[in-house]
Amino acid sequence: SDLQKQEERGELLQPLIFVLLVLCSVLLYFKVSLMDPGFVKSEEEAKAGKSEEQSMVIPQVPSNIKMRRCGYCMVKQPMRAKHCQLCQHCVRRYDHHCPWIENCVGEKNHPLFIVYLSVQLVVLLWGGHIAWSGLHFEQSWDWLQHNILLLMSFLLIVIFTIVVLLLLISHLYLISCNTTTWEFMSHHRISYLRHSELENPFDQGVILNLWRFFC
Numbered sequence: 001s002d003l004q005k006q007e008e009r010g011e012l013l014q015p016l017i018f019v020l021l022v023l024c025s026v027l028l029y030f031k032v033s034l035m036d037p038g039f040v041k042s043e044e045e046a047k048a049g050k051s052e053e054q055s056m057v058i059p060q061v062p063s064n065i066k067m068r069r070c071g072y073c074m075v076k077q078p079m080r081a082k083h084c085q086l087c088q089h090c091v092r093r094y095d096h097h098c099p100w101i102e103n104c105v106g107e108k109n110h111p112l113f114i115v116y117l118s119v120q121l122v123v124l125l126w127g128g129h130i131a132w133s134g135l136h137f138e139q140s141w142d143w144l145q146h147n148i149l150l151l152m153s154f155l156l157i158v159i160f161t162i163v164v165l166l167l168l169i170s171h172l173y174l175i176s177c178n179t180t181t182w183e184f185m186s187h188h189r190i191s192y193l194r195h196s197e198l199e200n201p202f203d204q205g206v207i208l209n210l211w212r213f214f215c
Helices: 002-008 013-034 043-048 052-060 110-133 141-176 181-185 206-214
Strands: 082-084 089-091 096-098 103-105
Touching (some): 013 103, 110 141, 141 206
Antiparallel strands (some): 096 103
């Protein structure tokens, strides 16, 4: 049959991989959006669960900077934590609240968020290639009427691809500097950064920053 011939020629492999990537992207979306981004627990649990990163970076910050109590949820905020008014929780190593996933991006889900963006970018690039290959331009109104949906789909894919690409590049840059979006945008308002002698007291070099983030 034609299906068997296509399978023998390997023509079914690419569509199968594309479908698997789309499925993987959807699963990653739900995983990142539903998982705990690193909500700050009660004071007793927080003392027992200090992360290795915090113990390493705190000595680089002036000793007069104390942990402060959140005015909203009344827990002591570890360094680099911030209260999210949309989630109604303080989040460890807070990066930002992402409306795309309707969840905060923080200590626990930030690496997976980067993986999600990477898979999403591959899917968009592949989808854009498929849409472009289906367009055979002709200067006629009849052609535009028959291809308007495909053309609009391609333009939307291009827009989303640019957005995801810029977002991924910006996050990878910040990760390589061991800083967060919140710290980068609000450096002048954050006490442990404002009073630090170093511009970024958490920076340990690009390689170590990437290693500690992903591993």
